[in-house]
Amino acid sequence: MKVGSLFSGIGGFEIAAKMIGWNTVFCCEKNSFCNHILKYYFNNSIFYEDITKTNFTRHKGKIDVLVGGFPCQPYSLAGRRKGKEDNRHLWPEMLRAIREIQPKWIVAENVFGLINWSKGLVFEEICSDLENEGYQVQTYVLPACSVNAPHRRDRVWIIAYSDTQQRERSIKRVQPIVKDGCRKDVDSNTYCKRLQRRKKLRVFEKIIFIVTGK
Numbered sequence: 624m625k626v627g628s629l630f631s632g633i634g635g636f637e638i639a640a641k642m643i644g645w646n647t648v649f650c651c652e653k654n655s656f657c658n659h660i661l662k663y664y665f666n667n668s669i670f671y672e673d674i675t676k677t678n679f680t681r682h683k684g685k686i687d688v689l690v691g692g693f694p695c696q697p698y699s700l701a702g703r704r705k706g707k708e709d710n711r712h713l714w715p716e717m718l719r720a721i722r723e724i725q726p727k728w729i730v731a732e733n734v735f736g737l738i739n740w741s742k743g744l745v746f747e748e749i750c751s752d753l754e755n756e757g758y759q760v761q762t763y764v765l766p767a768c769s770v771n772a773p774h775r776r777d778r779v780w781i782i783a784y785s786d787t788q789q790r791e792r793s794i795k796r797v798q799p800i801v802k803d804g805c806r807k808d809v810d811s812n813t814y815c816k817r818l819q820r821r822k823k824l825r826v827f828e829k830i831i832f833i834v835t836g837k
Contacts, residue, residue, distance in 0.1 A: 627682060627724060629674060629691030629717055633660045636690040636730070637668075648686060651677060651720075674716045679723040689726035693717050698736040698745070714745070718752050728784055729753065735764060735777040749781065758783035 624645040628636050631652040640647050649669035650661050662670060671677045694711040721729060731749075738746050753760050760783045767776035 624687040625685065627679075627686040627689045627726065629689065629720060630693055630713070631657065631661055632692065633657050634664060636692075637661070637665055640688075640690075641665075645688070649682065674713065674720065677720075679720050682724045684725055686724050686726040688728040688730060689721060689724055690730045691717055692732040695734040695737070698734055698740045714749055714752075718756075721753075721756060727786065729758065729782070731781040731783075733779050733781075735779060737779050738764070746779075753781070753783045756785070758785040 624640075626636070626640045626645050626647045628634075628647055628650045631637065631650040632654075634650070634657075637647045637650065647665055647668045649671060650665060651671040651674050652658050652661060653672050653674070658670065658672065661668070693713050693716075697712045717731070737749075740746070750760050750762065760781065763780040763782070764777055765780060767774055767778070
């Protein structure tokens with residue numbers, strides 16, 4: 624399995640991939656200290672720094688699993704919770720990378736505050752963005768204590784899957800509208816109803832098991 628890593632930090636996803644024999648093709652991380660760590664331990668990977676200035680089309684169709692913990696500061700309960708007004712709101716850049724790379728699997732991670740910010744508007748946008756690209760989406764909330772850490776620290780995990788045929792016949796993108804404070808797609812029900820209709824895929828649980836050990 625070939626892995627592409629966005630917002631790599633000091634390599635948490637990369638370590639998990641290495642433990643199960645997966646190959647990290649590239650890392651993308653802006654912090655210079657983190658880059659130093661990544662290049663030391665994963666010196667066979669390709670390194671990118673600023674996601675906003677990186678074109679990923681060279682990896683189109685060549686990445687099995689694209690991972691990334693996109694910046695959480697806009698939604699963290701410990702921050703100012705500016706949401707989409709924060710210049711660290713980089714989900715649009717991750718979505719662009721997904722479109723350019725077209726991976727089979729996507730594993731994204733963020734803070735629990737992502738779910739309740741603006742009544743879940745951004746969280747629902749993210750799920751809808753992935754569905755509009757032809758992915759099936761399943762979400763989980765897992766605490767750090769589930770892997771024996773001495774604190775709770777809930778985290779949101781977004782797992783998405785699409786085979787090649789699904790990507791080729793990707794769902795037609797629609798422009799969302801907002802009504803009564805809730806985002807709604809022109810050709811669908813409200814997001815909350817769409818979430819309820821999503822089928823739980825056993826393979827998603829396997830991915831979570833690989834990443835968290837639980």
